[in-house]
Amino acid sequence: MQNSDLTGFSIVIIEDDSLLRKQITAYLERLGADVTGVDSIQRARKVIADLSFDFALLDVNLPDGLGIDLLREKCFSSYTGVIVMTAEGRIEGAIEAIRLGALEYLVKPFDPAQLPLVINRARRAKQTERLTEHRRSDVTSGGISFFFGSSLASLQSQLEKILAADRRLESNLPPVLIEGETGTGKTTIARWIHHQGPRAGQPLVEVNCSALPETLAESELFGHERGAFTDARTARMGLFEAANGGTLFLDELPSLSLPLQAKVLKTIEDHKIRRVGGHKEIAIDARVIAATNRDLKSIVASGQFREDLYHRLDLFRVYIPPLRERGDDILELTEKLLDQLSARHRLPRKPIHAQGRKSLQAQPWPGNVRELAHELERAIVFEEGEELKFEHLGTTAPEKPATLAVADDWLNPAFQFPPEGFSMEEAINRLIQRALKQTSNNVSAAARLLGVSRDYIRYRLSGQKTSSLRWGLKPSCRLREMDLGDSHRKTVARAPALFRAISRLGNRLRCACGLGTFSAAELTRRKSGITAFCIFVAMHQPTTMTYETNQNSCARLGGKSAPGRARGPRG
Template sequence: MSNILLIDDEKAIRKTLQEILTYEGFKVREAGDGEEGLKMFNEKTYDVVLCDIKMPKIDGIEFLTKANSINPDVPVIMISGHGTIETAVEAVKKGAFDYISKPPDLNRMLITIRNAMDKSTLSKEARVLKRKVNRVQEMIGESEAIMRIKETIDKVAPTDARVLITGENGAGKELVARWIHHKSPRSQMPMVEVNCAAIPSELIESELFGHEKGSFTSAIKQRIGKFEQANGGTLFLDEVGDMSLSAQAKVLRALQEGKITRVGGDKEIEVDVRVVTATNKDLLKEVEAKNFRLDLYHRLSVILIHVPSLNERRQDIPLLVNKFLTDIAEEYNQPLKVISDRAMDALIHHNWTGNIRELSNVVERLVILSGPTIMLEDVTHYVFAR
């Protein structure tokens, strides 16, 4: 059910419109003046606002300006019995979706409301998709370790040097890899990601190098592997320490010669790929245990970047929390929530075994379950009491 905020200082008008809109299937909340309406607008997300222009305390135009600064995605339809063409033009210039004179033509009002909702939905979907396609997630942090990583990326990205990124799960290794690609001359070409731990050992070679039709039972057609897909760009091998020894040998050859051969084929295919890898394992210990090739380790680790755990960079937690609050408010199309100092202090001193991934999930949980301000009691109840 769509939510409408109706703001008008005339009680009879509110009652009439509320009955009509409720009958049409809308859920309506009423405010008797602009100040009350602005408070209600801050507390909840609405699909459409119907707002009178001439009101005490805060008039409709002032409400419109403030509402657009809080959440520009919510369309505001202005209504007035004292309207002129100049008033209508001013309202639209300041961001109103439309202007309706009193007494409103009910059919026109309902059509305008539905048009406003359709436009709002399309705008939000387009903005979210554009953000997902174009935005490289920002690397948040001012700790010494993060600043050092940023400096290293700036130096390494313009080259084709292979980079090995180490760190715990959820610490942000993928983000480092994406920034290396984003700042490199290859940024306009694809970055192809492979989670080596998620692919069965018997399929990893086909995944990386592709296969020819009929090369094994289920190979009903030719498959292009990740090396070919990343040609000209960057291949990110996540959890490379979980790769089989057989696949390691082929990756080593591809790095040495710049050529690959599909499974079941004999044709050598040249590939121009920058390889960036990541692991949560100590690869030198894996070498000692005969689980990882020493020659491949040296090929991959031209540049070593270690991403610290969140517990090792607690001074960055407030920056991360505020970034997540902003991102979640945009994604859910809700007013931005704030967090109290005591609640933030509790998050700073929490033991983050899941690192940034866990922190992001916790902030999302708090946004969904808490009030307009996230309090210490919310953190205690929704984070610690598990």
């Protein structure tokens, strides 16, 4: 963004000198700003209460009091950057205003050409505040410098070409796409590109898209205006704005919804953002680096990722191979990591035993560099010998059944089925729990990682899913006591198979649950007959349902046929 471009910003001028106020207003409006002017503290209070502003130009001395009283009273939103204006020789008021939270000050008279520079300094101060807030809520472990080694010489050459192009372009840098398995170092490469390039002194904002709640992702990335939604009491800067002039790293970009992907694409192409609830576009210059551990071409084909966004990101594409394909680099990388980890823990640097080297090279390392670093850290902390042997590698804890680790193990090329087999149900559940943990229990994001619908995950988490399906009931049909009444017909509509079966069997069906044993006749005496019985079954999930029926009726219910009395499916 050019320093003089204020497109989309809202600014209030609180100044009693009408000539100066009009002069400043005209100048800022030519730069694209939306300007509101007032001449007193009383009017300022009303305007500030009714509207949201990005910046305020505040005169210290006003007809009805001191402008800094507005700062003392905390009238301004924490989002508004305040710049005070004071007459020459009255610098004390400006110093007091800075102490109360103002970001900059101007000494009158001043050249209006100074305004864009001062406003942009204030904007950078706001960016710093937003970055601090983001980093507090997104704590990440300190990164270890990237080791290229001989196997990644071509990757290093490719990155050098990207940096050379960056230095030629300077502004509006094209996006970069980084692909690679989990733990290969995509975040470290993104940091390397930023710190080695022309924007090294500017902000680097890192965002884990898979951890963003779907309902808040747009506001987090693009910001929002006051009143944009229920809890939006003040305006808030988004992370695209916080990264202005620097780099925005979007890790696991495919986790974003398709509508949000479209908004990211528009921002990359137009270099402008529009806050949630806003009506004006704000010019930004943030270099986007995206990363994914998935094959983008395949998820484009499946409709989970926008094809136009893929082609836009494909200009500078970087692939990081997994650790198992890097040959002898594993040992060189191990030496580098041991130096850093030993220094971090202030422990003596131990050499690696010959057997330890063989163990390192024999591992498949599904977690790549991240897994290697964790195993090395464990070894230097817990191994007591003079040399590191890594004897714990390749072993499993005897007390942990093989089936409990299925969701992790079958992704390992060395995995073999245990002789006794394992539970597919348990494997699916572990995969779901793993996805939920990675996404901080965000069901929508977990569904995208697994390539399934949200309803499927909710169904798997609902428990008692087998019985519900056999009766034609969805888990959502299980109602609480307080939900009875108007919900009767809705419940029956959701359980047509159960409704039809009970209608056919009538009084020959009996139901057993924790409340006792009831016949259909006893349950259907009140209100709407069969409907009441459906409600009872949906609420209490009876352990057994016994009925007298013939083979055909039994088959319609989904149970096994038997002469005389037959036991139905568990409900």
